[in-house]
Amino acid sequence: MSLQAYRRKRDFKYSPEPPGARHKxxxxxxFVVQKHAARRLHYDFRLELDGTLKSWAVPKxxxxxxxxxxxxxxxxxxxxxxxxxxxxIPKGHYGAGHVDIWDNGIWIPHxxxxxxxxxxxxxxxxxxxxxxxxxxxxxxRSERGKDNWLLxxxxxxxxxxxxxxxxxxxxxxxxxxIAPEGNDWLYEVKYDGYRMVARVENGKVRIFSRxxxxxxxxxxxxxxxxxxxxxxxxxxxxxxxxFEADGRTSFQLLQNALDAGNEADVRYAIFDLLFHDGLxxxxxxxxxxxxxxxxxxGSRSGLLFYSGHIEGRGDKVWRHACEHELEGxxxxxxDAPYRERRTPDWIKLKCRRGQELVIGGYTxxxxxxxxxxxxxxxxRDEEGALRYAGxxxxxxxxxxxxxxxxxxxxxxxxxxxxxxxxxxxxxxxVKPELVAEVKFAGWTDxxxxxxxxxxxxxxxxxxxxxxKEKPTxxxxxxxxxISHPERVLFKKPRTTKLDLARYYESVAExxxxxxxxxxxxxxRCPQGPGGKCFFQRNAHGILAHRGEFIxxxxxxAVIGLVQNGVIExxxxxxxxxxxxxxxxxxxxxxxxxxxxxAKVAEGARLARTLLDELSLKCFLxxxxxxxxxxxxxxxxxxxxxxxKLFSQRIAQHLENVIPQMFTSTVSKAARVRRIFVDYLRxxxxxxxxxxxxxxxxxxxxxxxxxxxxxxSADLKPSAFDVRxxxxxxxxxxxxxxxxxxxxxxxxxxxxxARL
Numbered sequence: 001m002s003l004q005a006y007r008r009k010r011d012f013k014y015s016p017e018p019p020g021a022r023h024k025x026x027x028x029x030x031f032v033v034q035k036h037a038a039r040r041l042h043y044d045f046r047l048e049l050d051g052t053l054k055s056w057a058v059p060k061x062x063x064x065x066x067x068x069x070x071x072x073x074x075x076x077x078x079x080x081x082x083x084x085x086x087x088x089i090p091k092g093h094y095g096a097g098h099v100d101i102w103d104n105g106i107w108i109p110h111x112x113x114x115x116x117x118x119x120x121x122x123x124x125x126x127x128x129x130x131x132x133x134x135x136x137x138x139x140x141r142s143e144r145g146k147d148n149w150l151l152x153x154x155x156x157x158x159x160x161x162x163x164x165x166x167x168x169x170x171x172x173x174x175x176x177x178i179a180p181e182g183n184d185w186l187y188e189v190k191y192d193g194y195r196m197v198a199r200v201e202n203g204k205v206r207i208f209s210r211x212x213x214x215x216x217x218x219x220x221x222x223x224x225x226x227x228x229x230x231x232x233x234x235x236x237x238x239x240x241x242x243f244e245a246d247g248r249t250s251f252q253l254l255q256n257a258l259d260a261g262n263e264a265d266v267r268y269a270i271f272d273l274l275f276h277d278g279l280x281x282x283x284x285x286x287x288x289x290x291x292x293x294x295x296x297x298g299s300r301s302g303l304l305f306y307s308g309h310i311e312g313r314g315d316k317v318w319r320h321a322c323e324h325e326l327e328g329x330x331x332x333x334x335d336a337p338y339r340e341r342r343t344p345d346w347i348k349l350k351c352r353r354g355q356e357l358v359i360g361g362y363t364x365x366x367x368x369x370x371x372x373x374x375x376x377x378x379x380r381d382e383e384g385a386l387r388y389a390g391x392x393x394x395x396x397x398x399x400x401x402x403x404x405x406x407x408x409x410x411x412x413x414x415x416x417x418x419x420x421x422x423x424x425x426x427x428x429x430v431k432p433e434l435v436a437e438v439k440f441a442g443w444t445d446x447x448x449x450x451x452x453x454x455x456x457x458x459x460x461x462x463x464x465x466x467x468k469e470k471p472t473x474x475x476x477x478x479x480x481x482i483s484h485p486e487r488v489l490f491k492k493p494r495t496t497k498l499d500l501a502r503y504y505e506s507v508a509e510x511x512x513x514x515x516x517x518x519x520x521x522x523x524r525c526p527q528g529p530g531g532k533c534f535f536q537r538n539a540h541g542i543l544a545h546r547g548e549f550i551x552x553x554x555x556x557a558v559i560g561l562v563q564n565g566v567i568e569x570x571x572x573x574x575x576x577x578x579x580x581x582x583x584x585x586x587x588x589x590x591x592x593x594x595x596x597x598a599k600v601a602e603g604a605r606l607a608r609t610l611l612d613e614l615s616l617k618c619f620l621x622x623x624x625x626x627x628x629x630x631x632x633x634x635x636x637x638x639x640x641x642x643x644k645l646f647s648q649r650i651a652q653h654l655e656n657v658i659p660q661m662f663t664s665t666v667s668k669a670a671r672v673r674r675i676f677v678d679y680l681r682x683x684x685x686x687x688x689x690x691x692x693x694x695x696x697x698x699x700x701x702x703x704x705x706x707x708x709x710x711x712s713a714d715l716k717p718s719a720f721d722v723r724x725x726x727x728x729x730x731x732x733x734x735x736x737x738x739x740x741x742x743x744x745x746x747x748x749x750x751x752x753a754r755l
Contacts, residue, residue, distance in 0.1 A: 002052075002077070003020060003021070003052060003076075003077060003078075003079055005076035005077070006020075006076045006077060006078055006079065007019060009076070009094040009095075010093070010094055011093065014090050014093060015089055015090060015093050015094075016085075016087045016088070016089070016491075016492055017082065017085055017089065018079055018081035018082055018085060019079070020078070020079020020080065020081040020082060021079060021081075023051045023052075023080050028106045029047070029048045029049065029106060029107050029108070029109070029113075030048045030080070030083055030104065030105070030106055030107070031045075031046060031047050031048065031104065031105060031106065031107040031126060031128065032046050032053070032082075032083040032101060032103070032104040033045050033046070033062060033101075033102045033103040033104070033128075033130075033131065034046070034085070034086075034099050034100065034101055034102060035099070035100045035101075035102040036057075036095065036097060036098075036099050037097045037098045037099075037285065037335055038089075038095055038096060038097035039096075039097070040059070041285060041287055041288055041335075042057050042058060042059050042060075043057075043058045043059075043060070043061055043062055043102060044056070044057055044058070044075075044099075045057075045058050045062060045072060045151060046078060046082070046083065047107055047122070047124075047137075048080060048083075048107075049113055049114065049117060050114060051080070052077040052078065052079060052080065053077060053078040053079065053080060053082055053083060054074075054077060054117065055074070055075050055076065055077060055078050056072035056073060056074050056075065056137070056149060056151065057072070057073045057075055058070050058071065058072050058073075058151060059071055060291075061288070062131060062151060062153075063130070063131055063153060068152070068153045069150050069151070069152050069153075070150070070151040070152075071148060071149075071150065071151075072137065072148070072149040072150065072151040073146050073147065073148055073149070074139075074146075074147035074148070074149055083104065084101075085099060085101075086099055086100055086101055087099060087492045087493060088491065088492055088493060088494035090491075098335075098493070098494065102130070103128045103129055103130040103131050104128060104129070105126065105127045105128030105129060105131075106127050106128075107124050107125065107126050107127070108124060108125040108127070109122065109123070109124045110123040110124055110125070110134075111123065120138065120139030120149075121136070121137070121138050121139070122136065122137040122138075123135075123136050124136075124137075133153070133154065134154040135151065135152060135153060135154060136150075136151075136152040136154060137149050137150070137151055137152075138150045138152065162278055162279060162280045164199075164201060164233050164235075164275055164278075165235065165275065165280070167208070167212065168197055168199075168235050168237075168274055168275075168282075168340060169197075169210070169212065169340040169341070170195055170197050170210050170237055170340070171237075171272075171338055171339050171340060171341065171342075171343065171345075171346055172210075172341065172342035172343075172346065173330055173331075173342070173346035173347055173348040174342060174343065174344050174346065174347050174348070174472060175347070175348055175349075175350070175469045175470070175471045175472065176331075176347045176348070176349060176471050176472055176476075177349070177471035178315075178349075179314025179315045179317070179318055179329075179331060179347075179349060180314060180331070180347075181314075182312060183311055183312035183334075184312075184333055184334060184335070185311075185312060185314055185331045185332065185333060185334065186286065186287070186290075186309040186310070186311060186331070186332050186333075186334050187309055187310045187311075187312075187313075187314055187317045187318075187329050187330070187331050187332075188271055188307055188308070188309045188329065188330045188331075188332070189269075189307065189321065189326060189327075189329060189330075190321075190326070190327045190328035190329050190330050190348055190349075190350070191239040191241045191249045191269055191307075191327060192241065192248075192249040192250060192251040192254075192327040192455075193239045193240050193241030193242070193249055193251060193254050193269075194209065194215075194239065194240045194241075194254065194460055195209070195210045195238075195239055195460065196208065196209060196210075196215065196219075196238060196239065196240050196268070197210075197235060197236065197237050197238075197274075198226055198234075198235070198236040198237075198238070198268070198270075199234075199235055200226055200227070200229060200231055200233065200234040200235075200236070201232070201233050202232060202233075203227045204227070205223045205226045205227050207219055207222070207223065207226075209459070209460035210460050210461065211460060211461065211462050213459075213460070215460075218258055218263065219240060219263055219266060219268075220263070221263060221264065221266070221303055222240065222263075222266065222267070222268045222303050222304065225268075225302070225303040225304045226268070226304065229296060229297075229304075230296065231276060231277060231296060232277050232278075233275060233276065233277050233278065234273065234275060234276050234277070234296070235273070235274040235275040236270050236272070236273060236274070236293075237270070237271060237272035237273075237274060238268050238269050238270035238271050238272070238307065239268070239269045239271075239307075240254070240266055240267070240268055240269075241254060241266070241267060241269060242254040242257055242265045242266055242267070243265075243267060246324075247324075248324075248325060248326060248327075249327060251437055251455050251456050252395075252455055252456050253265070254266065254456070255400075255455075255456035255457065256399075256400075259399075259400075259403065266303075267302070267303055267304070267305065268303060268304050268305075269305060269307040270293065270297060270304060270305070270306060270307060271290070271293075271306075271307035271309075272286070272289055272290070272293065272338065273289050273290070273292050273293035273296065274289070274338055276292060276296070281338070282337060282338040282730070283337045283338075283727055283730075284337065284338075285334065285335045285336065285337065286332050286333065286334055286335070286336055286337075286338075287334045287335065289338070290309070293306060294306050309332075311334075314329070314331055314349070317329055318349045318351075321351055322351035325351070326351055327350065327351060327352065328348060328349050328350040328351045328352070329348070329349050330346065330347070330348050331346070331347040331348075331349070332345065332346050332347075333345040333346075337726065337727075339506070339726070343502075343505075343506065344472075344476075344477055344502055344505070345502075352439055353439070353440055353441060353442055354437065354438055354439040354440055354455070355437075355438065355468070355469045356435050356436065356437055356438070356458050356461050356466050357377035357378065357379060357389055357392075357435070357436055357438050357449070357466065358377065358378045358379065358380070358386060358432045358434070358435055358436075358463045358466050359375050359376070359377060359378075359408070359430060359432065359434040359435070359436055360376050360377065360378045360386060360388070360416070360417045360418050360429065360430065360432045361375075361376035361416065361417070361418075361427055361428055361429045361430055362374065362375050362376060362405075362408055362427075362428055362430070363376070363391070363424070363426050363427055363428075364426035364428075369401070370398070370401060370402065370405075371396075371401035371402055371404065371405035372401070372404075372405050372408065372428075373393060373426075374391040374392060374393035375391065375392045375393070375436065375454065376388065376390075376391060376418075376422070376427065377389045377390055377391070377392055377436070377438065377449065377452070378417070378418055378432065379466055379467055379468045380464065380465075380466055380467045381419075381467070382467075384464070385419040386417050386418050386419060386432055387418065387419055387420055387447065388418040388419075388420050388421065388422050388448075389447060389448055389449055389468075390444075390448035390449040390450075390452060391452065392436070392438055392440075392449070392452035392453065392454050393452075394452070394453045394454065395439070395453035395454030395455060396454055400454075400456075404457070407434065408428075408430050408434075411430040411431040411433060411434070412428060412429070412430055412431075413429050413430060413431050414429065415429060416429050417429060417430070417431065417432040432463055433463050434457060434463070435457065435458040435459075435461050435462075435463050435466055436454060436455070436456070436457055436458065437454075437455040437456050437457075437458050438452050438453065438454060438455060439452070439453045439455050440452040440453065443468075447468075477498070477501040477502055477504075477505050477559050477562075478501075478505050478508075478555045478556050478558075478559045479556055479559075480501070480556060480559040480560050480563055481563075482497055482498050482501050482559075482562070482563055483563065484497055485497055485498035486498070487527070487528075488528065489525070489527075489528035489529070489567070489700075490528060490529070490698060490699070490700040490722075491530075491698065492698060492699065492700075493699075493700055493721060493722065493723045495700050495722055495723075497562070499722065500562055500567065500694065500700075500722065501559050501562045501563070503694065503722045503725075504555070504558050504559060504562060504694075505555055505559060506726055507692045507725065507726075507729070508555040508558075510691075510692050510729065510735075511558070511569075511690065511691065511692040511693070512553060512554070512555065512558075513741070514571065514690050514691045514692065515551075515552060515553045515558070515569065515571065515690060516553045516575075517546075517551060517553060517575040517576050517577060518551065518553070518571040518572050518574075518575060518576070518690075519546075519549035519550060519551060519571070519572040519574070519575075519576050519579065520549070520550040520551065520552060520569055520570060520571060520572070520687070520690075521535060521536065521537045521550070521570040521572075521687045522535070522536045522550065522561065522566045522568065522569065522570070523535055523536075523566070523567055523568035523570070523696045524536055524564065524565045524566050524567070525565060525567050525696045526565035528567075528696075529567070529696040529697050529698060530698075533567075533696055536550075537550075537685070538550075546576045547576065549572075549576045549579070551576050552569070567694055567695075567696040568689060568693050568694065568695060568696050569689070569690040569693040570687035570688060570689050570690060570693070571687055571688065571690045572685075572686075572687055573585070573586065573643070573681070573682060573686070573687075573688070574636075574640075575636075578636055579684075580639065580640065580684070581636045581637060581638070581639070582634065582636075582638065582639075582640055582643045582682065583633065583634050583635070583636045584631055584632060584633050584634055585631075585632040585634060585643050585646065585647050585682055585747070586629055586630070586631050586632070586647075586681045586682060586688050587607055587618075587629070587630040587632075587647060587650065587651070587677055587678075587679065588623070588627060588629055588677070588678035588679075588681050588688065589603055589604055589607065589627050589628045589629070589630065589675050589676075589677060589678075590627045590671075590675065590676040590677075590678050591603070591626055591627060591671075591674075591675045591676070592671045592672055592673055592674060592675070592676075593626065594672075594673060595673055595674070595675065597626070597713065597715070597716075597717075598713035599661070599675075600626065600627070600628060600675065601628075601711050601712060601713055601715065602661075603661055603662065603675045604620065604628045604630065604711060605711065606654070606658065606661070607630055607650075607654060607677070608620075608630065608708070610650065610653065610654065611630070611632065611650075613754075614751045614754065614755075615751075616632050616745055616751075617632070617633075617743055617745065618630045618631060618632045619631045619632075619633070619705065619736070619737050619740055620705070620706045620707075620708055620711060620736075621691050621703055621704060621705040621706060621737075622702075622703055622704045622706065622717040622720060623689055623695075623703055623717075624689060624693070624694070624695035624697075624701040624702055624703040624704075624717070624720075625695065625697070625701070625717070626717065629688060629689075629703075631740075632745065633740055633741075633743040633745060634745050634746065634747065635744050635745060635746050637746065638746075638747055640682070640683055640684040642747060643682045643747065644679065644680075644682045644683045645752075646682075646747045646751075646752060646755075647679035647681075647682045648664070648679045649752060649755040650677070650679070650755060651664035651677035651678075651679045652664045652755075653755045654677055655677070660674070661674060661675060662674060662675050662676075662677055663675070663676055663677070664676075664677055664679065666678075666680075689703045690703065691703055691704070691705050691737075692704070692705075692725070694722055699718060699721055700721045700722045700723075701717070701718055701720060701721050702720045702721055702722065702725050704717075704720040704725065704728070705735075705736045705737045706736055707736040710736070
């Protein structure tokens with residue numbers, strides 16, 4: 001088959017796919033599997049043969065147990081260049097959607113491959129990163145014009161298994177008041193129960209609450225059912241709940257069942273699969289994880305069951321849920337990976353107002369009531385102080401009045417735990433340790449709950465983390481509404497303005513330490529890097545400022561900058577509280593574009609050796625381009641002139657010792673086949689791109705801190721972008737810059753004399 005069909009289906013003026021050409025057979029035959037998030041997620045299985053890539057579309061992930069069969073629909077040949085293709089095929093074009101390389105390597109045919117292909121039976125061995133062992137591709141009967149084959153794993157179909165995590169924290173949803181439009185979301189029922197993750201390994205089951213407590217002993221019947229699942233290893237995510245006759249869930253009934261030690265009516269609604277038999281699924285799209293989960297659970301409807309979903313139509317689903325007096329709905333982005341924190345990729349819309357509140361005291365009972373009168377509730381503010389949030393006096397029965405009064409008596413204390421303690425008689429204060437689920441009609445202007453009703457204690461939620469829930473807009477990030485969220489800033493990988501804001505939110509814990517109290521310069525590109533961009537140094541028109549400086553060291557401030565068209569964040573080498581006293585020195589290794597990456601890496605190691613000889617510890621990061629930054633943390637003290645002179649001497653020393661590799665001269669002519677050691681980053685007002693900042697260039701690359709042992713000729717800095725950085729962060733066992741803040745280094749005259 002030629003490449004005519006391939007080219008006929010594509011417009012290469014708009015699609016980034018390679019036009020390609022036929023090639024002669026090489027010494028080794030390559031294969032590639034590409035994960036293709038088109039209208040339906042599938043996997044493109046491609047084998048090099050006769051100068052092209054013979055290609056099959058496989059609806060399910062290849063591999064599995066020995067003998068596993070996958071439908072493989074034969075499609076047009078692709079050029080060999082396609083084996084390296086990753087990116088986004090534009091909407092409206094053939095195969096529109098995102099393409100990633102899922103696996104690649106070489107394949108070894110058993111016998112004459114071309115003859116086997118013509119006869120419809122290929123037998124071969126795969127040597128890939130994921131797929132290995134012996135395989136068959138067998139043609140079946142064509143149906144409705146489709147050339148259907150079977151891809152069969154014959155043994156050792158997967159590469160070595162991944163280690164099973166010892167603990168996984170559940171992903172949490174963000175409260176919103178409007179469902180987003182479109183079919184990018186899957187909607188599930190919101191259960192009124194306890195969120196639990198379950199770990200299954202060789203028949204042994206452990207169940208953990210959202211704050212990591214082991215609750216296995218509380219659910220013996222669901223544990224027995226989980227142990228019988230057809231899995232060797234699994235991490236499952238779901239909700240333990242008690243269902244009423246009409247299908248609604250009741251937290252009060254669940255609480256009563258657990259208090260009485262009778263969990264016969266408790267069922268586990270399972271909605272996610274995070275790990276399965278040696279394969280970590282957290283980076284897989286939600287839709288793929290749910291497909292695998294459904295295969296495991298099947299039609300079970302007893303103690304365990306698969307929690308299904310509805311595609312799109314969020315507003316209609318929410319209205320229907322509320323009409324039937326359900327708790328609400330949960331929306332999840334169908335293509336999103338699993339994140340062990342609260343993210344905007346999962347949202348919740350409630351039908352009934354309510355949330356967790358902290359118990360800070362109680363009043364004396366009146367009339368015939370025993371135990372106590374009303375609970376005095378609170379929530380934490382942004383500074384962590386407990387603020388009084390009103391009284392809750394209904395929702396109790398005699399049993400839980402007595403049990404709760406006993407627990408409160410053990411927590412008695414003299415002083416009020418509230419920052420704004422109410423003035424009233426007959427009040428008893430308690431240590432703010434117990435958390436209650438409270439249903440209410442709404443909030444008053446004074447921040448008090450209206451018509452609060454007790455629903456039960458929340459043993460799974462730590463009191464210090466209870467804050468007032470504030471709905472955000474579907475297009476809001478960290479409480480900031482993003483205008484024109486659909487605006488495409490980067491074509492490859494396709495990244496919208498909303499995507500960029502979510503990226504910065506997702507790396508908040510990593511980027512904020514690098515932004516703390518540092519003045520900023522900004523690169524603003526309202527239409528993306530393909531449009532007009534400008535560099536901003538002053539705080540004019542910027543809300544995030546500290547005096548004359550732009551400072552954005554909270555995630556809300558960073559997202560506010562993105563809303564204002566900012567892509568890049570560049571930090572000063574000093575803090576706003578002491579702007580004339582730098583606390584770092586940067587050697588910016590800026591190579592000639594023609595210089596091979598291996599030479600750049602070698603140059604960085606040589607520069608580090610020099611710094612080591614001066615007893616200066618340095619930290620490494622990519623720039624988001626081809627260069628590298630060597631960052632030397634300093635004690636606050638030297639002047640800008642001191643640091644500039646010192647870094648200039650280092651640059652000149654490197655040039656004098658190894659002139660064929662380094663130059664300290666700014667001119668382009670001096671940089672040919674060499675590395676410019678840019679010491680000018682170390683003068684007042686100069687900046688360097690912040691760690692984890694996105695760069696305003698196609699590719700949406702990111703400046704990434706590295707460990708020195710990661711630096712090699714095989715490293716590809718361009719591989720770090722807004723789509724891949726989360727995978728890297730999840731795989732890291734330790735922050736490469738973990739010891740950065742502990743360094744207390746000075747620049748001495750003796751060091752300078754050695755240069």
